[in-house]
Amino acid sequence: MPALHDKFASQIPRLRDELKAIAKDHAQHKISEVTVAQAYGGMRGVKGMICDTSLVEPDKGLIIRGIPILELTDKIPEEIFYLLMTGDLPDAAALKGLQEEYTKRAGVPDYVWKVLEAMPKESHPMAMFDTGILVMEHESEFRKRYTEGMKKTDYWEPALEDSLNLLAKLPELAAGIYRMRYDKGPRIPYDPKLDWGANYAHMLGNDDKDFYSAMRLYLTLHCDHEGGNVSAFSCHTVGSALSDPYYAVSAGLNGLAGPLHGLANQECLGWILKVVEKFGGTPTDEQLKEAAWETLNSGKVIPGYGHAVLRCPDPRFVAFVDFGAKYCADDDVYKTVKKVFDIIPGVLKEHGKAKNPQPNVDAGSGSILYHFGLREFPYYTVLFAVSRSMGMCSQLVINRALGTAITRPKSVGTDWIKKEVGL
Ligand code: CMX
Numbered sequence: 001m002p003a004l005h006d007k008f009a010s011q012i013p014r015l016r017d018e019l020k021a022i023a024k025d026h027a028q029h030k031i032s033e034v035t036v037a038q039a040y041g042g043m044r045g046v047k048g049m050i051c052d053t054s055l056v057e058p059d060k061g062l063i064i065r066g067i068p069i070l071e072l073t074d075k076i077p078e079e080i081f082y083l084l085m086t087g088d089l090p091d092a093a094a095l096k097g098l099q100e101e102y103t104k105r106a107g108v109p110d111y112v113w114k115v116l117e118a119m120p121k122e123s124h125p126m127a128m129f130d131t132g133i134l135v136m137e138h139e140s141e142f143r144k145r146y147t148e149g150m151k152k153t154d155y156w157e158p159a160l161e162d163s164l165n166l167l168a169k170l171p172e173l174a175a176g177i178y179r180m181r182y183d184k185g186p187r188i189p190y191d192p193k194l195d196w197g198a199n200y201a202h203m204l205g206n207d208d209k210d211f212y213s214a215m216r217l218y219l220t221l222h223c224d225h226e227g228g229n230v231s232a233f234s235c236h237t238v239g240s241a242l243s244d245p246y247y248a249v250s251a252g253l254n255g256l257a258g259p260l261h262g263l264a265n266q267e268c269l270g271w272i273l274k275v276v277e278k279f280g281g282t283p284t285d286e287q288l289k290e291a292a293w294e295t296l297n298s299g300k301v302i303p304g305y306g307h308a309v310l311r312c313p314d315p316r317f318v319a320f321v322d323f324g325a326k327y328c329a330d331d332d333v334y335k336t337v338k339k340v341f342d343i344i345p346g347v348l349k350e351h352g353k354a355k356n357p358q359p360n361v362d363a364g365s366g367s368i369l370y371h372f373g374l375r376e377f378p379y380y381t382v383l384f385a386v387s388r389s390m391g392m393c394s395q396l397v398i399n400r401a402l403g404t405a406i407t408r409p410k411s412v413g414t415d416w417i418k419k420e421v422g423l
Contacts, residue, residue: 002094003094003097003098003101004082004085004098004101004160005160007086007088008085008160012156015398015401016402016403031047032045032046032047032048034046036417036420036421039412039417043228044308048409049227049228050404051226051227051228051232052398053065053084053085053224053227053391053394053398054084054224054225056225056226058309058311058312059311059312060312061310061312062224062315064080064083064224065083065084065088068315069315069316069319070315070319073217073220073221073322075089075220076195076196076216076220077195077216077219077220077223077390078102078195078196079095080219080390081167081390081393081394082098084223084224084391085398099195099196101168102164102167102168102196103190103192104168105164105168106169106190106192107172107190108132108136108169108172109136109138109139111138112132112136113176113180113187115131115132115135116132116135116176116177116180117180119131121181123181124378125181125379125381125382126253126257126378126381126382126385127257128180128181129173129174129253129385130250130254130257132173133166133173133246133249133253134246134247136169136246137246137250139165139246140158140245140246141161141162142155142158142159142161142162142244142245143244144158146244152403153403155242155401155403156397156400156401158244159245159396159400162244162246163394163396166245166246166389167196167389167390167393170385171190171196171199171200171203171386172203174200174382174383174385174386175187175188175200175203175204175205177379177382178376178379179204179205182376184205188202188204188205189203190203196219197212197216197218197220198215198216200215200219200386201214204374206372206374208372210372211372213323213327214323214327214368214369214372215383217320218365218369218383219386219390220387221316221319221361221365222361222383222384222387223387223388223390223391224390224391224394224395225388226309227395229261230256230260231252231253231255231256231261231262231388231392232392232395233255234251234252234254235249235251235392235395235396236248236252236395236396237407238251239396239400240399240404240405240406241406241407242406245396249389249392249393249396252392253385253388253389256381256385256388257381257385259303260301262362262381262384262385263381264303264304264360264362265303265362265365265380265384266366266379266380267303267304267362267377268303268363269369269370271302271303271304272333272336272337272340272367273333274291275287275291275336276332276333276336278291282336282339283339285339285342288339288340288343288344289343292344292347292348293347296347302347302348303362303363304360304362304363304364305344305345305348305356305359306348306355306356306358306360307356307358307360310360311355311356311358312356312358313358313359314358314359314361316360316361316364317360317361317363317364318364319364320361320365320367320368321337321338321341324337324367324368328367328368328371331367331370333367333370333371334367334368334371336367337363337364337367341359344357345358345359365380365384
């Protein structure tokens with residue numbers, strides 16, 4: 001099997017021909033209608049963009065290139081990135097090739113650390129991470145080539161180059177921020193003998209082989225969630241203006257840093273530990289219900305529950321619970337997370353607002369990290385961000401290969417809506 005670059009290059013002519021034919025022969029075919037509720041409701045369910053890397057089925061969850069995520073939990077993140085990009089899992093040689101690419105490209109420039117060191121000590125790790133990526137924009141091959149006057153059909157190549165550089169450096173950037181932000185001592189260098197996920201664990205400072213496995217799983221499960229979620233869509237929009245991958249990924253991750261999106265995993269374990277603290281240990285069912293109602297009655301959401309698209313327990317949550325059953329079944333926090341899963345859906349159903357009362361990915365991940373001693377909650381979204389960068393980068397490279405148009409949906413004013421509905 002050819003290396004990632006060559007395999008993707010060989011697919012481009014077919015992808016372009018296919019797109020050209022569909023757009024020409026079916027240009028006026030209607031694929032969606034938009035209601036007033038959707039216009040006011042975050043465009044939920046409006047089909048208005050294309051994403052081929054993955055799909056989220058309301059009753060099944062994440063499907064990557066046709067493969068349900070629960071069938072991919074034994075894969076390592078490098079295999080997942082290859083799959084996202086090409087639609088195929090790599091064979092041993094292609095996987096080795098991608099790992100060698102990462103090793104060749106590892107190494108966060110010194111000037112990045114200087115900028116991060118100048119930030120206030122209590123800066124949020126996500127602000128530091130996104131800043132680090134933006135500062136590295138200096139390295140962008142896409143911007144250099146665009147300034148020199150590259151052809152539109154060549155855009156994908158430096159976009160892939162930037163993406164590989166970014167992905168190679170992100171675990172190191174993320175781990176360096178962890179060690180700096182939480183006074184864990186000097187940065188730990190990248191180990192060329194380790195895979196991407198294990199390297200991240202190693203650079204964080206934890207060489208427990210089970211933590212390596214946890215990290216590989218974490219990075220695999222968070223990799224992508226089709227195109228319309230806040231981070232993917234933000235990255236897509238910014239990239240569509242031909243802002244380079246550093247700008248686009250940083251923009252997407254700024255969205256991931258919101259509490260209704262990726263930051264929920266920081267909020268989630270915090271909520272659980274507060275409950276444990278309040279009741280002086282693992283809460284009873286009644287105590288859990290009381291805590292849930294207290295949160296809901298104060299107008300707050302229960303983090304880790306509900307989803308804009310899913311209408312079933314998130315399979316990524318299921319994967320974390322399965323992993324926990326093997327590695328930390330007796331851990332109090334893990335047990336509480338499972339108990340919360342028994343209670344919260346019922347409470348949310350009774351509350352009657354959330355369309356999906358089931359857990360999302362963020363409800364389960366924290367207990368695994370906590371078990372392995374990674375207990376700085378504000379850092380959790382950075383782990384999510386390292387993983388989600390795979391989805392954002394693959395979507396972006398594919399879009400540059402296909403010459404996807406600049407994003408520009410039509411907005412209307414309230415007066416227009418009033419007239420339209422006859423008010
Ligand atoms: N707790 C309390 N109320 C909830 C809720 C929850 N977990 N989930 C949804 N609701 C409420 C909404 O706030 C909304 O209330 P209003 O009508 O008063 O505005 C109502 O139920 C309907 O919302 P929905 O259509 O079911 O959900 P949305 O598509 O609007 O929002 C999401 C989806 C994820 C933002 C929402 O479920 C939520 O806030 N969950 C908690 C935060 C969270 O876990 N986010 C992580 C999601 C995964 C990710 O993207 O990383």
